[in-house]
Amino acid sequence: MTTQPLREAVDVLARVGREAGLDEGAVRAEGMALAAAVLERATDAMAMAQAWGQTFGRPAVDYFEMVPRGRRYGSIPTTLLGTLLAESSPRAHGYAVALADVATAACTVPGADADSVGRAAVAARTQLAAAGVSGHSTADTPVHPPPTPDRGHGVHAPTPDRGRGLPQDPGALSQWSQELLHRAQEQGDRVRQMLGEMGRLGQAGGPGGQVPPYPPGTAYPDPAAGAPDPPATSPDQVVTQPPPEGTPEPEPQEPPEPERSVEELLAELDALIGLTRVKAEIHRQVAVLKMDARRQEAGLRVATLTRHLVFVGNPGTGKTTVARLVGGIYRALGLLSKGQLVEVDRSELVAGYLGQTAAKTAEVVKSALGGVLFIDEAYSLNGDQYGKEAIDTLVKEMEDHRDDLVVIVAGYPEPMAEFVSMNPGLESRFRTIIEFDDYSDDELVAIQRVLAERMDYDVAEEATERFREILAATPRGPSFGNGRFSRNLLEAAIGRHAWRLRDVDEPTVEDLRTLRREDFEDRDLVDTTVAPVAHADPAQDDVATQDDQPAEDDR
Template sequence: MTDALTLAAALDALAAAATTAGVDATEARREGECLAATIAEPSRGAFVDWSEQTGRATSSEDFMDAASRGRRFRSAPTPTMSGLSLAGSAHAPAYAQALSDVALAAATLGEENPRAVGNAATAAAAQLGESRTPAPTAAPGALDFNAPHDQAARSGDHFLAQMMDQLGQVQRKLSNLDLVQQDSRSSLAEEGALAPVSKPGDPVATQAPPTEPEKPEQPAEPEPAPKTVEELLAELDTLVGLTDVKAEIHRQAAILRVEGLRKEAGLSSPTITRHLIFNGNPGTGKTTVARLVAGIYRALGLLSKGQLVEVDRSEMVAGYLGQTAMKTADLVKSAEGGVLFIDEAYSLAGDQYGQEAIDTLVKEMEDKRDDLVVIVAGYPVPMAIFISQNPGLESRFRTQIDFADYTDDELAKIFGVMAKAAEYDVDETVLDRLRALLGAAERGPTFGNARYVRNVLEAAIGRHAWRLRDIEAPTLEQLRTLEADDLDQVVPDGPSEPVEWQPVPDPTEQEPL
């Protein structure tokens, strides 16, 4: 078996990839630490290994805080990854691969746990999804899903013990390990191709190349152009469901485009508020749409960078009055040039700490009004109360977009999209089992929608790997195929399985007699 890549080595490689790409290596490493923590969260004792590999003091509190911050990276690219992709950077694929390696290395932390494997597979696919390549041919009988993020997770051979070898086989059989930059102007269905790569031990890799006359150095390839408004709107249209949301984003894009053209022509134009309110239950696509809005605003020339910085109350509010203002201002600064997305923004209302964050946010929005967009999201009624409590917010947030819950059929299609992105095949028997789970799930306001089916998929991938652990040489079809029995009921988003945090015993303490 190939030696597993350690998390420490994967984080070093991530920081190096960030430096090469011209982005903040410290921030990249922090993103990687949070991603690793959320993947390893189900594994007992993972916080000890995580602390050792990251060089931090052994602390379950720090580990759980990082896991909470990184949970969103299991289903969406990190801010740095998103920024490189939107800019069409030639370094985006290498950075995505480095993030994928961090995800897969994190699955080895703590005691073996199949759920951590599932977390790693879907997280790797989410990061690599920003550097798209064509999906492999589905196995016979598998359903074909038209996915907006049609990129499979590619890794080295480092999963848990035998599972690492098994899943490594599918990586080697399905694709090369090196990604090449895609033409960001090509259509979503046609984007990307893999460059042929020689591997250690291949005849081509071991034979000396024939002697050839030296050729003059070729000029460097120009950076590909960033995505256009049309490309981003086309990507929006490929999302499952969200009919009313898509129509409103198209309308907003058209209004803002005309406003820009009028200004260029020297005509007067009313100031249109660009900040948005996203109303909806969890897992209804708010973050995904916010990321596309950031890119659309950048393509329209309204934002200089177009990155999405997603935060919640815990990342804005500090433990003492006075610190919250600095913490919030730092977050806004990191989002300048892009979109600051505040999830569950209503949680800021009701106490002096949250009020300090709101007051700071309103001031920063005014100071940076030419290169910052803020999107606040949450449940409809609490959001209405939140906005009404501050006149500064009311005047800046005039456009509300409502995100409806997905239907069972839409959730089944989303499950297929996610499975395909992670290079797994599902058939109707699997989707029927999923529909049965959806029918039994409590569908109140806290139901997770797409987040729920992502949790089902992560658990199914872990059980699939566990099911194959005793098969010495599974076939490609076995490696790709999820079965109905791999699906089971899930818990709400959070730790995938109960984790017992065992305190380190004090050697000076004696057992009572």
Template sequence: MSTDHTRPTTLSAALAALLEVAASAGVSQDVARAEAESLAATVAEPATGAYVDWVRETGGGRTAEDFMSAASRGRRYRGAPTPTMAQLTLTRSRYAPEYARALADVAMAAVGLGAENARVLGNATTAAAAQLGQAAGPVPSTPPSVPAPGSAPDLPSAERLLTSVMNELKDVSSRIRGLRDDPAVRLPSGSAFDVGDGDSHAPGAFDLTTGTRSAPPLPTNAADGARPGDQVDPAAATDSETRTETETEAEAATATADDTEPVKTVEELLAELDELVGLTEVKAEIHRQTAVLQVERKRVEAGLRSPTITRHLVFTGNPGTGKTTVARLVGGIYRAVGLLSKGQLVEVDRSELVAGYLGQTAMKTAEVCASAKGGVLFIDEAYSLGGDQYGREAIDTLVKEMEDNRDDLVVIVAGYPVPMELFISENPGLASRFRTHIEFPDYTEDELVAIFRLMVAGADYDADADVEERLTTIVEGTPKGPQFGNARFVRNQLEAAIGRHAWRLRDVDEPTIEQLRTLVVDDFPIELTSPQGETGGPTDAVEWTASGTMETQDDVSRRDAEEKDADEEGGDG
């Protein structure tokens, strides 16, 4: 790859450059474009009028709804690699660094969409770091001492790329802003630095506990702009099915393109597991599972009979406790011991399994399982499939696919402990297949600071002891419980701080390397911090209902009041 790379200054140019790399890597053009458009949309989402520029730069013929759908699909990419990027890294493709750089360029080009906004700068920086960090590999638990970025010619190519992107952020954003007719700074209402509320995946469903990024789910209906879970006309199913089959074939070709290159060994993957912060019991259980698999493999090779042991897993724990990160490692370990053929991770939730019509859900679930064959299917908040006929159809299809592909598919269901136990116990077809439960505890405050330290290093920034002390204060003052995001909360704090950092330097013509790298205490103002912004207030007490759903104290009080009113009305009658 050339080191004199010319950065594209528009999204359309960045998309064209990405498609050239995709063609060289054997990646489907439709898949690459859909991922890149979603990445750009999610980066630019906070900016006023971004969808207008996004529609123009992506070729026109789109609507604001298409933009929001793409942004929703791409939110995980702000903190995790795209599925194609993850697959290229998994197979150790020689095109992985170049593809990562092209995705980083797409993220940076998205800064020019809509009105200038500090959150967009933060989104672009962290999204670029997520893609380039995947190509660079994991960050060790104790980051090594290295020369200043760009000063050592022998740095790994992916690290040079990451350094280059970080150092050029201000210059690129300035050149992109110069292309717009109105260069004036226009901020949306409220603080430009707020993390934003979004859904449970915003800004990304990830657990950057070691500076590595977990593989996100395969985008659903990305090319045609349909939102996962939208009602779909059954008459249009044929076109969707044909496109999905084409994408699956392209992804399979990508996965096997570099089969001659070495894959990570069991020892390497277990070493990565051991480097994760905390999770002592989780690590011990994965080590035990690995030992069982290795012995079982040796028994088969010796001609001995081996009992059929289910390898599907239940991960329970609050958000941001490392479930996705460990699931990614499980896929690699299972591949290394010969249980799986590819080891990729496909992460989905209800919206990516359930369709709007009966009969369509079975097809949609089967397609997702087909994309995960050879690897791990990770279903987040799987209990959301309970309660209606559409979810029941998805569960029945899932059980069938697990049976039909029992030799080359592992399913991991994840979510909160109480509703997960109810979900498994109420579905006999699942209870017999999910016998291993692994609980992920909340991180301690010291562990969250350690995770923050690794995230900072993984994004090529510096933060001194004063910053860590400020973060400790923020964490200590944040209510804990099911709604606290753990590593995700820390990740949100870092992402918001990076946006403030970029905003501080916006008028500095020639920032030094130290300025570009250094986060300061003022980038973490206590008055702007808040919990995740997920369902329910941060201080609300939480109760679990019999159906496994979560209620805040306000919900309980409201329900009691409604029941009391109903009783009084009944008495009057």
């Protein structure tokens, strides 16, 4: 089986990113990281690393470095997509579609399995929903759209409503997963047909072809709280024929999304599952900032307050989701010009040699100007000269750009306290600490249901009972994944659901939508989701809410 579909999908992503004014190298890195995360829990990790490396002409060791970065994109928009959205770029929709195609194309790599399909489906929908995509636009789709396969009877040429139109069947995404798994057992030219099938995932919406209104995140909306008004999205672009050769391609004209008000963003915060103490603290911060603005308008003195924050808590507790909302709130208050979120960890700040780290850190800060720089496991910068160089550079950049940059550092409570106290420059800037509590079993069940609904799945009662049994048997320690744990089991169940129905010729809509107990039953499924949590990757905590989906974020 060839890996060419994945390579081609990343090539398309690079073209779309280049047309959007993004750095091509950064775009390719983002696509490769997303693909690595989709393939992460395949049975033979080394074989998967080698297949990934062969696809992109990279050493296999790079695969293991890329996985933690790409893992975030199962629950939050990628960094570059977030930048395009913050700038109201007309290319954001096309970039999201190209990212979804990369996620689905990763499933054609030899060794990809049912779990890979589940992760690909969730990651693809995460990117599409973040951009409000409900269809492809001509300007940003591949020059040669993939054909739509006719199951078992060759390939049909694309037509205006085939290979591009939205599936109206609410079970379309599940149908795609089944097709993919079935075809993944075959060889040769069938992979090309799979790519055509996968092209439909980038267009799959919920009932009636609609994409869920909320971008995924670790913090999930609380159904009992009442859903806030969803963010407005731009209308779909009309598919047209390409202009005659030599005619300059006009820039797509899409009205920018209206900026959301502080009240709308706070309503979204309040709708997240759990996070009671976090919500109260954010409301308090907003009240203080609003009062400061009024005092300034009245010509009164204002206390010098730092806007930088420390988020402490275990993985998967919604930190990334809340960080994104903070960026939007600060923008709505006029404290930031864009409000985008750029999430990084030590590996993205520290270079291989002294002297290079300062430049690398400064470049990361530059990408976050106007928004929020979110540093996960920030305490990993302690303890060596490379990390010290990154911290010193960060402190200087925070001072130089204090009027248009907010930095949020996150991690476990005790290491974070030590991190902040190690450097006077940090201690003076990080004075507000917000604590994120673990989720209860009921909250984790609610989070999984929210995620499933976004994917257009129903979780049967017996499946929920099985999930509760797994929760009861899972140790709760500092490395427990919280919202991410819910998402991981859901991803694996989606893959097993597709495998269970792979030979059903005419499944009903209920079959396509319903996750049953057996989809959560396999012991290997539980092992693959619990094991990674035991070595929690904070960069991925966004899994539970609106970022990981609202709870998704889990930082």
